[in-house]
Amino acid sequence: MGAGHAHRLYVPGDSPVHRLPPQCKIVAVLAFVLLVVATPREGIWAFGLYAVLLAVVAATARVPFLTVARRIVIEVPFVAFAFLMPFVANGEKIGVLGLRLSESGLWGAWNILAKGTLGVVASILLAATTEPRLLLLGIERLRMPQLITQIATFMLRYGDVVTAELGRMKVARASRGFEARDVRATRVLAKSIGALFLRSYERGERVHLAMVSRGYDGRMPVTHDVGASAVQWTAAAALPLAAALVTLAAWMVP
Amino acid sequence: MTAQAPPSLEVTGLAYAYPDGTQALYGVDLTVGRGERVALLGPNGAGKTTLVLHLNGILHGGLGGVRVGGLPVDPKDKKALREIRRRVGIVFQDPDDQLFMPTVREDVGFGPANLGLRGPELDRRVRDALTRVGMLDVADRPPQHLSFGQRRRVAVATVLAMEPEILVLDEPSSNLDPASRRELAEILLGLDVTVLMVTHDLPYAAELCPRSVILSGGVIAADRPTRDLLTDADLLAEHRLELPFGFDPAAAVR
Incomplete structure (x- = not known):
């Protein structure tokens, strides 16, 4: 993956x-x-x-x-x-x-x-x-608001991390005998998604903390000049x- | 840099309660001299993380004060705060929180770029920091493609690039395999920088830090040479600290 x-x-x-x-x-x-x-x-x-x-x-x-x-x-x-x-x-x-x-x-x-x-x-x-x-x-060069490009950048970086987390949750479910057989499984899956959301949200907070600790003030430093x-x-x-x-x-x- | 070098870190009478009323720190006093390596030990919930987040002004508003290299941490003074965040390099526990940029190079450059560095000077900082942790050859790879041990080392580089006064490591040995653990120890021992290492890993503290302090119940409960402290079985038991099976601190020479 x-x-x-x-x-x-x-x-x-x-x-x-x-x-x-x-x-x-x-x-x-x-x-x-x-x-x-x-x-x-x-x-x-x-x-x-x-x-x-x-x-x-x-x-x-x-x-x-x-x-x-x-x-x-x-x-x-x-x-x-x-x-x-x-x-x-x-x-x-x-x-x-x-x-x-x-x-x-x-x-x-x-x-x-x-x-x-x-x-x-x-x-x-x-x-x-x-x-x-x-x-x-x-x-970003085309004047897209930095907030949006920042969000996209983080999606790029954390897509794999979140997918891996989802994979681990799936393995953990399967290891305890869970199989998505019928509609009743939806409840379990929905709860997993909810848990994943919470984990990602908390990770977001920790990432923000790490960024602030290194001097982040709302703007990404522009280091690449792609003029x-x-x-x-x-x-x-x-x-x-x-x-x-x-x-x-x-x-x-x- | 000042002439007669004030201590890297001075915490005096620091007390803090979270907004929900939970009191986490009850008056912490701690001084770390320049070039010292100190382990901050303590059970879960002792307030270690709370203390760490005070060191660079992320948490504030309680009593007491923190000075880093003589400069007081004052959250209202934006400019001083930026300098504080340069001086205090925090390496968080999960490298996936610390490494948020698309490539290792950009991530290591994030801190110095926030300090306003650009061009060759920025490149030099990034190269130096990565060389110091032996990770220069992965500079252009995305962090998620590195092994856990490599990511931890890159995380250390991200703060080294800011040339900090004090390096604060939160559980640096957690989740590392023995080889990565040893490699990281060698790197940390080779650095010429003040270190405050937050950990439960007592052998690691014995290996890396000549001095240890125990934070327990929101106060500094002990402050001694690490070997002394680790051989005091009653003290350790009182603060829910335990040596791993078979480890004899008296025999561990450093």
Whole structure:
């Protein structure tokens, strides 16, 4: 469990994409996703071009296509829902399941599927080329309130600790003959979760104490300077700029 | 640093009751000279932790006073308090509470960075502190990937990096395997710094600290050379302290 947990999404490398400052990559991905979303769904070719752009980024970053393909699985539950929804909604509305209606439903599903997949792939590439730690620094550079980035940093640090604690509680339960057989088990599990919450809360207090003892006064000292140069911003802008051209074309060419 | 070096720690008439009315300290007097290594012994609930939290001003509001290297602990004086927290390096019992940053390097740098150090000076502090505990090679790893003994040593480094006047260790030997225990002892013996070690581990006290004090019932009940104190069976029994089976303090030479 523990080892490598925090870095599971990160694919170590030293490509130009890896080396870009995190805030540039975050902005680029965000802009790209917004552009994709703003594209009319009828422009199928535009989505194809977006996919090509992402493929170029993946190739530059030397992130294996197979890795990306495997990680796309995460969107399956959302997409399945998207596929279902138009049918269900239309069926209820009209009462008959006509060909015309399901066609618009299919358009809707395509819309969500294409935009969702592109967004997911862009995020996968961001996560694969940026260490979680740097990602947070990037977000902080983008003026995200420090309180939020601090919370995220602690989640990164203590995720494993809390998971390990949960694991130990599970072993302790099982060692005394507990098996989750039916609904009655819920009570025991709920109590375990409650206990875990209390333990984490108390740990939070102890961590805070340790921080205050070393001079913490509400602000994390900024020791990493992840400043970005104009060249780096320009390099990162390549993706959204290319995407912007595609979006523009998709709106102009019907 | 002052010219004629006042004692590292002076506690005079310290009394404290928790907000709920529980009286924890009833007038503690303790002086620790510069360069001394003192063990603070006492049964559970004797007020050891309460005393420790007074040393850097986290708890306050009772009677009496604490001076660290001549500087009084005054919770209202923010600037002096910062200096106090630099001078008093507390190593807490659970290294997972102490090590909260994503990497060892950042964690060790947290204290000095709060003191306003940046750049090469900060790097030097971090490198020095990690070298002193023999942990320089794990600088870029996340704390959760280290063994327990390694984490304890890094925890010591996090306060050494602040170049403290006095190192306060809360149960430093707890949960360590014999080898890690010995390694930590060697490290602590090699440090040129005043040490106050809170512990139940009497052989460890005998090994590391020439002088011991017993805190019991909220007062200092005994203050003697460790060997004297540990050979006084009646005194130990009176304060619920026990030597482990087979350990003879008279035979333990140091």
